[in-house]
Amino acid sequence: MTTIADRARPLTGTLINAEDLIYKKVMLRLIPFLFLCYVCSYLNRINVSFAKLQMAQDLAWSDTVYGLGAGMFFIGYFAFEIPSNIIMYRVGARRWIARIMVTWGLISAAMMFVNTPTQFYVMRFLLGVAEAGFFPAILLYISQWFPSSRGAKVTALFMAAIPMSGVIGAPLSGWIMHSLSGVQNLAGWQWLFILEGIPTILVGIFAYFYLTDRIEDAHWLGEEDRKILRHNLDKESTGKHLHRMMDGLKDPKIWLLSFIYLFFTMGLYGVSFWLPTLIQASGVTDSMHLGLLTAIPYACAVVTMILVGRSSDRLKERRWHLAIPGVLAAVGFLISASFQSDILISLPALCLATMGVMTTISQFWTLPPAILTGAAAATGIALANSIGSASGFISPFIMGTINAATHSTSAGIIMLSGVLVGGCLLVFFVPKKLLTYK
Template identity: 55%
Template sequence: MNQNRVNSADIAGFEAATYAKVTWRLMPILFLCYVAAYLDRVNVGFAKLQMLSDLNFSETVYGLGAGVFFIGYFLFEIPSNIILHKVGARIWIARIMITWGLISGAMIFVNSATMFYLMRFLLGVAEAGFFPGVILYLTYWYPAERRGKITAMFMTAVAISGVVGGPVSGWVMHSMPGIYGLTGWQWMFIIEALPSLVLGVVVIFYLQNHIVDAKWLSADEKQLLAKNVQTEAATKQEMSFKQVMTHPKIWHMAFIYFSFIMGLYGISFWLPTIIKATGVKDTLDIGLLTAIPYAAAAVGMVLIGRSADKNRERRWHVVIPALLGCAGLLLSTIYGHNTLLAMAALTLATIGILTTLPLFWSLPTAFLGGAAAAAGIALINSLGNLAGFVSPYLVGWLKDLTHSTDSGMYLLAASLVIGAVLTLMVPKEMVNK
């Protein structure tokens, strides 16, 4: 009996050490890639502070341009993820990063509303497939009971991009206007495109497509990892492409994700504007203040992801943060003219909204496997991210209509409640693994 206990402890220790090795190898590069990706996607929210007056854009034009990114993203998401599944993450993620870096840098040439819409659309086409591709890639390495924490770790990149990007964007726009005849927002696009280009090259030489390709793993480590993934794969549903497109569970997941993405891009594209409305005028100060909600969210995402894995409970770990996000948005409208209280409310909202996202992905990946996972994850992500088009456009339109962001925040708060209710409709037996 004692010998069995010792052997069990040895096996558990070996397994923990193996997954730690995988995590330290894969997560830093994937994390940095997502920081760069998300920064290039939402830095238009900072460019807005100068771009609108320089180019004579309305709030509605900005909202449409910010959102049209997701039309390109939607159209090319599923094909991109299927290609990644076939050719491997290494080449395809590198391709995505290099093309979106080039297009993001080319935003400096925007001089009209039409050009703004076109460049944002092309950026969406370039980036399509990155996020669902990484979510799919993680299923090749980690079983369900480990993916909550790992996905949360990966998605803290959204928060860290805000922690880093806010102050950097604010400083560039404050300090660099006029250098070589470029505006502050043009310099911001140039500087923030460079990490994506560099990381795209690094991915080619650093990432492995599958467990079997990892020369840095021993034979025993590969066997353990492959066994755990194969054991889980046996419990998942394989579907044809047509079945994926019409499966009620997948559409249910897409509606949940849409509801949460409404809140995410309300924060991502409008946080600098909301902070400015509290009375803060200098772009550097606004940039520094945006770092606070994102820093708090990074901590919350990891802690709640760890709790979900430890307790093997998924639904309430999604629902409670969504309701906290709703409360934060509502409070930010009540205290919108008090910078301190508004920042506290926005911090609560950002923690809640960002925490729902990694925990959400533990729901569909619990029942999708193989090629069905590639298509299903991409479909859920692409449909859900259409909220990235709807959300900034509606908030911009409502702001032009009412001259306040309050009505937009009410809309986003309601969306988070809808997402929470839809999450509770998911059978717990399907996702609590």
């Protein structure tokens, strides 16, 4: 079988260009599908932010009830994150990712039956349990194919699924709630959960047959190409001193990274769970218009994440590529809070905030693989994501409580700005050698 490396050498005369072609093929094979999986994941996680616009009114719920329910997802997620990733490391990505997606798709669709706050809390908790381990499993899976030096671009492309789920999901959610409300005696928010849960189940089933667990099993690559991929990963792993499962739980650098991620995800979930409400506060009430306007900040974030990821790999620098977007996000939140009733100012400010927040998240995930390998990567990535996921409970609950107490979203937005700045400051405590590449 003629390999990519064999075809590239006569044209370029260098192995480096041959490697670029190999990694391009791997990227085209894996990243678009993983992107689709994560769009499904994030869409099912945050569609409650749109459902809330009708659901809270139909069921007479306060912002406090909604904020607590939105956050309950992350209690289940946090509790089962590390065990889930350990299982994935042992049984392989293909089986475990498929299991996760099918389970959470079923639970997400079943959200249509919720009537009471208690039911809402229980279902959100179970959704978190079902989805636990998915995101770190994907990151671990990517690290088993791509070395850290290529990580920023690949991670940014994959994590562009977060804002892309908003680009796709916001208009779709708005349309579903606007057009299907009352059909078959179901509310628009009930249709939302049904129609966004079923595709996840189908994609999960397909994942079982499509994904390849190991480089050695990738028969869609030539033998020489597989050897090059394995050689690059093995060569990089020799410089990493954290290999064992407990290394990923005990090393102080992992805990520092975990708390940086906690601060940044506070901002992320502020956007994810409250962006439609923040835009609604400027005077936009129609569900369809809300969906279209909510898609704009997410669309801007897709472009920013990819451009910053490419710049980070090209310049081989992580610290400023992580801190600057965080500061810009904080500034965007502050401006939106100051001009909340003026859509012409608040919407561009929310675009800046969303662009900055999303970029910090994609840039952050280039750091753990730089010091972790093997079983340590499974536990360390899961630990960082678990601690960060705690913000998924903290952020919406605090925002909901502040909103209910002040009858305004401004104070909650200012709080998000503060924690983002705190995360940026913590970045400078990470050893510089972990944030640069030769």
